[in-house]
Amino acid sequence: MKPRYERPVIVRHQVGSISKFGSRPSIRVYDKFEGVPIADLVSAYGSPLILFSERLLRERMRELRDQMATRIPRFTIGWSYKTNYLGAVCRVLHQEGAWAEVVSGLEMQMALRLGMPGHQILFNGPAKTDAELEMAFTKGAHVQMDHMDEVALVEKVAERMGIRPKVGIRVNMTELPTQSWDRFGFNLENGSALEAARRIVRRGVLEIDTLHIHVGTFVQDADAYRLAAKGIANLAKQLRDESNVSIDTIDMGGGFASRNTLQSQYLPGEQATPSFSQYVEKIAAGLDEAYGGAEWPRIVLETGRAIVDDSGILVASVVGNKRLTDGRRAVIIDAGVNLLPTAWWYRHDVFPAQDVHGTAEPTVFVGPLCMNIDVVRDRILFPALKAGDRVVVGRIGAYNVTQWMQFITARPNVVMVGLDGNHAIIRRAETVETLVQQEEMPAWL
Numbered sequence: 384m385k386p387r388y389e390r391p392v393i394v395r396h397q398v399g400s401i402s403k404f405g406s407r408p409s410i411r412v413y414d415k416f417e418g419v420p421i422a423d424l425v426s427a428y429g430s431p432l433i434l435f436s437e438r439l440l441r442e443r444m445r446e447l448r449d450q451m452a453t454r455i456p457r458f459t460i461g462w463s464y465k466t467n468y469l470g471a472v473c474r475v476l477h478q479e480g481a482w483a484e485v486v487s488g489l490e491m492q493m494a495l496r497l498g499m500p501g502h503q504i505l506f507n508g509p510a511k512t513d514a515e516l517e518m519a520f521t522k523g524a525h526v527q528m529d530h531m532d533e534v535a536l537v538e539k540v541a542e543r544m545g546i547r548p549k550v551g552i553r554v555n556m557t558e559l560p561t562q563s564w565d566r567f568g569f570n571l572e573n574g575s576a577l578e579a580a581r582r583i584v585r586r587g588v589l590e591i592d593t594l595h596i597h598v599g600t601f602v603q604d605a606d607a608y609r610l611a612a613k614g615i616a617n618l619a620k621q622l623r624d625e626s627n628v629s630i631d632t633i634d635m636g637g638g639f640a641s642r643n644t645l646q647s648q649y650l651p652g653e654q655a656t657p658s659f660s661q662y663v664e665k666i667a668a669g670l671d672e673a674y675g676g677a678e679w680p681r682i683v684l685e686t687g688r689a690i691v692d693d694s695g696i697l698v699a700s701v702v703g704n705k706r707l708t709d710g711r712r713a714v715i716i717d718a719g720v721n722l723l724p725t726a727w728w729y730r731h732d733v734f735p736a737q738d739v740h741g742t743a744e745p746t747v748f749v750g751p752l753c754m755n756i757d758v759v760r761d762r763i764l765f766p767a768l769k770a771g772d773r774v775v776v777g778r779i780g781a782y783n784v785t786q787w788m789q790f791i792t793a794r795p796n797v798v799m800v801g802l803d804g805n806h807a808i809i810r811r812a813e814t815v816e817t818l819v820q821q822e823e824m825p826a827w828l
């Protein structure tokens with residue numbers, strides 16, 4: 384076969400394999416997903432296509448469970464629904480023993496639909512309604528309160544229902560090596576958390592058994608978890624000593640970083656992200672500092688992205704190439720930031736899904752939206768691609784299939800590849816009917 388013509392390009396020579404940006408990525412052809420040829424999956428389900436691996440979901444959940452089991456005597460992992468609430472994904476994680484962590488009535492209904500018993504549902508979030516609280520208490524879910532008006536509402540609902548439910552309060556901390564999430568919960572350092580707990584105890588309508596903190600998201604300094612665990616545990620001890628309150632559960636929230644790379648980050652996530660064992664070790668160290676040899680409360684984790692990010696990929700097809708005025712090559716693909724909002728935070732890995740030839744040169748991948756913001760990956764060294772070629776965007780399992788937006792194009796099929804290489808649609812592609820079925824046409828039009 385006659386070799387394809389390659390236009391000559393000048394690319395800066397890089398000596399050695401490591402720089403301040405970590406090891407230089409080599410170009411890997413990603414032509415199979417869990418052993419199934421990507422070309423076959425695209426033929427069966429179309430392009431673009433979102434794929435999830437059942438194996439990777441189970442493995443990451445088991446890894447976290449195993450690490451917790453080595454250091455924490457009593458623990459529960461709650462699956463953070465907002466991170467990915469596709470039913471099939473949640474079911475796999477529930478089969479691995481995860482409870483459901485929800486932040487709205489809608490998410491609670493999703494968990495109930497999947498057969499989760501109420502007592503395995505943790506209900507967080509800053510805007511719970513009267514009706515949602517009644518549903519939560521009727522089902523026996525654990526409610527974790529965010530602010531004083533919510534405490535008053537929860538008390539009202541409990542009194543109306545004639546119950547004295549066990550509840551939690553969310554606490555935030557500012558003295559942590561991470562951006563403060565002080566808009567959620569009651570602050571520890573300024574005494575608001577203690578004051579809220581005292582008020583609830585005084586009123587006697589509710590019984591506090593849980594203290595909750597979610598220090599932030601994509602927390603790369605694992606020591607934040609030692610400080611948070613210690614701070615919350617000390618609050619629990621203070622409540623026990625002064626009011627005889629028995630805190631049975633400390634919920635450490637989520638926030639472990641995934642192995643993606645932030646836009647602002649030098650080192651690739653694979654090199655910079657702490658392991659599950661490092662995070663767990665820090666939580667245990669904080670509890671140890673507060674409790675020593677005394678019995679620790681049950682610890683809950685609500686880890687989201689660190690479990691599910693690795694299990695998902697996006698497959699897209701090349702629509703065309705062009706040269707930008709600054710010399711970079713732009714490759715237009717058929718999937719944009721409407722499907723991949725995490726492209727705004729992460730430098731996602733992009734791989735060719737078939738053999739490639741020629742010199743890698745700085746490339747920007749842009750999507751099909753007629754909007755300048757539609758950049759899936761800026762500045763990645765990539766060899767030439769032609770229309771019809773396929774690329775894989777890696778580690779897209781978290782927050783995309785929940786935060787994606789209906790904009791300009793319809794959302795594609797989402798498929799799970801099972802343990803035996805079997806595969807099936809877990810969310811059907813939308814069509815124009817999907818979009819218009821919610822619309823009404825006023826009679827006068």
Ligand SMILES: Cc1ncc(COP(=O)(O)O)c(C=O)c1O
Binds near residue numbers: 463637
């Ligand atoms: C209360 C709570 N728990 C858990 C999570 C999951 O966080 P992550 O995906 O960073 O682990 C979030 C996300 O913001 C949250 O708000």
